[in-house]
Amino acid sequence: MKIHEMTYSEIEANVSKGLIKPDEVLDAFYNRIARVEDKVKAFIKIYEREEQFGTTPRVIAIKDNMLIKGKKTTCASKILRNFVAPYDATVIKKLKENSFYIIGKTNMDEFAMGSSTENSAFFPTHNPWSLSKVPGGSSGGSAAAVAAGECPLALGSDTGGSIRQPAAFCGVVGFKPTYGLVSRYGLVAFGSSLDQIGGFGRSVEDVAKLSNIISGKENLDSTSLDYSMGDFTKLLSRPIKGLKLALPKEFISDALDNAIKGKITKIIKMLESEGVVVEEVSMKTIDYAVSIYYIIAPAEASSNLSRYDGVRYGLSKSDASLKHQYMKTRDAGFGTEVKRRIMIGTFTLSAGYYEAYFEKAQRARAKLIKEFNDIFSKYDFIIGPTTPTVAFGIGEKVENPLQMYLQDIYTIPANLTGIPSISLPIGTAEGLPIGMQIMGNRFKDAEVLNLAYAIERMANFDYTGGMKKLDKELGDKYGK
Amino acid sequence: MASEYEIVIGLEIHAQLLTRTKMFCGCSTEYAFNEPNTNVCPVCMGMPGALPITNEEAIRFGVKAALAINCHVNLYSRFDRKNYFYPDLPKGYQITQYKYPLAEHGYLTIETSTGEKKIRIRRLHLEEDAGKLMHQADKIDTAEYSLVDLNRAGVPLAEIVTEPDMSSPQEAKIFMEKLRNILRYTEVCNGNLEEGSLRCDANISLRDPETGNVTPRVEVKNINSFKFVERALEYEASRLKGYFEGDKDVIRETRGWDSKLQKTISQRSKEEENDYRYFPEPDIPPVVLTSEYIENARKELPELPDAKKKRFVQTYNIPEYDASILVSTKELAAFFEECCANYDKPKEVSNWIMTEVLKELKDREIEINDAKVTPKHLIGLLTEIDRGMISKSAAKSVLAKAFETGMMPGEIIEKEGLKQISNTDEIQKIVEKVIEENPKVVAQYKGGKTKAITFFIGQVMKAMRGKANPKIVNQLVKEILDKPK
Structure with a gap:
């Protein structure tokens, strides 16, 4: 097995046994990047190879909306194209303390707004499984980098599915922990009440280990919470017999691709044969989740993005009048989707509309939370697909934002309710990966990872499938 | 036409709290002697990814101030975002308590020329201060550029809003003095209007008691001394009178007091007002207090x-x-x-x-x-x-x-050598000399103008550089003047 195909855990084990030298680990990933990055375009920035690293180079890529002191953080936006971060995000601090090797910053939809990484102001990222397809988004660069073997781990952020949807499209594991378990300090804010940092990997175990590193209460984020249950990995291999799962019928409606439905059904059968109870339930408020989300997230975003005004940092277009200075700067700095969401958010918060939109959405959100609580009082988990379709073609949906928004119909509820949720690959359809989603109640993160670990064993998915397809695509260059 | 219009004044006061650190970060609140933009951090500069942390000391100071002005402190209060663009506002929004203030329904009793009067206080809430702008050539409209100093950005403020209970500029001034005094007693604010640690905006309108007609309400800002509280409002009250005589310039607007010109100047009209798009601040959990906490704060009051x-x-x-x-x-x-x-x-x-x-x-x-x-x-x-x-x-x-x-x-x-002289002989010599030198005044005195005696006392004291024992001087002057010749 080649080093770049190994999981983080496998590399750690091999290095500690002396089978691989630390140098070789870095060589492997830098070489892999040199070979595939031109096609995949997962990274906005790849850092020069440093000779200073710990005993095990724990290679990781970071979505370009997390601050690394002294390095550019662009959010894939022209407005921050040359912004150099003045401090380390809390997650970066934690990674550095644990001798992680940050290999680069990954591409994303501008300010994490999008589901295909096509909203990057710089370039789109390609799905390693099929280069004409999108990797999903907004953390598409991180998902693609892990799938392409450019790194074993990556960090992303998930506001409405931005980790799980690209994980599903790229055939990797993507985990959004309970809201508050990972500090948001140093994560460029999009929708503050929804944003959550999480990890990508090529095994559930890897993602659980990464969660241990990046989580923990800290006093720079007032919404950060203590994970009193401790270790994310502690329940991984616990038997799953007797667990009760709910399958919302709203998740398996007509919108769902038949092939995905088929694979989910197959996994459910396997679970049942292991003594797990799966029942179909109805969660009516789920149908409103996308509407609620597209009021709350743009509202918070419209305010969060006000700071990009050209006064202190970032792009600045001067003009004789202050008002026009703002307008010129923001017009030149923000892309279409970001502008659209700023306008939606500004509208729904405006006097005369606030009650009809924002306040109503808040009430509906409370109702959704109640509905989830009710389900979790009877069931251990909610399961379903991660996405309604497999990866779509680059350019296919850019003209239709509403269709793009529907990409997140299954992932959004976990953000609105703040619960942990994971996507893991369970198979392919037409050569593209299919993701399955597991949601648990707040703080049931280790439990969610436990079920994911068990399903991973059943699905027996080949995480290197994307790399192999990519190698084939690169054709005769391979092996030279 | 009524001879006297009723004046209706309500105040909005911003008090900088004397906490050690800013409202939402660890920067110091003492910025007066710092170079511009040195008392700052990613949080108060509105850097990407930075998040606010509520200063607990500011909550306690706010509670104490609220109790000192007889407010009811709410067990639940919350921060909201007030959204608007301005270069002194780093995040593009101010974190403030809009919907659920820290405290409400207070009052202060002031002493006016007509007796005691109760001024009701609508609310007290906490918020963060903005930075400061320095305009080239000191004039915003002609400046070629403006500089931003964020040293002050994020300093905690308590905003205190009164009901429109003051009916003269003088009452407004008395109220402000009383409030300042209380805030200083409570040691939550140093109450300096000139330096801006206490700021006063006033809403004023006039009412014709005969017809019930009311002028548009005007907000007067930039009142930066106690003297100007009265002067600015007097100016504005007399300007507002024009409304009843058909002055079209009297409209609902915000005006600034210009202490050089000694008048108020239009800043912006109602139409130009911002829609602040308030919504709950998602980065900060609500402030939840216990009755015990409030009672402890009450005990700390001086x-x-x-x-x-x-x-x-x-x-x-x-x-x-x-x-x-x-x-x-x-x-x-x-x-x-x-x-x-x-x-x-x-x-x-x-x-x-x-x-x-x-x-x-x-x-x-x-x-x-x-x-x-x-x-x-x-x-x-x-x-x-x-x-x-x-x-x-x-x-x-x-x-x-x-x-x-x-x-x-x-x-x-x-x-x-200021020791008092009580030596009778020494004093007598001077008294006699003074009487001798002023025959006219002696005549006046003898003619019945007994008050003239103070003249002699004054002259003696002057001659003795104030050191003479006044009792003895008084006694001797009388004795010698009254002595029949």
């Missing part, structure tokens, strides 16, 4: 001016007028009490403080705590007077000297 005044009248048997001046600052009141603890004529102490001490402070533009004169000095001086060592008029110059040097009165008397 004796407030009204209570102190009452006690002074009862304990020291001094007039209410004296007491109200003595309690005007916590430090002055303490000075008075310390004097009284070691000197048993409170009224005498009060007289000296109200006249000479306050005059010296005013002349020197200092506060009592910055003065070189301590209660020991004043008691020393009063004791010298009592012992007949010095005349009252000479004592005044001794006090002035003490303010200047910090020397004890006894020392000054000794050094300056």
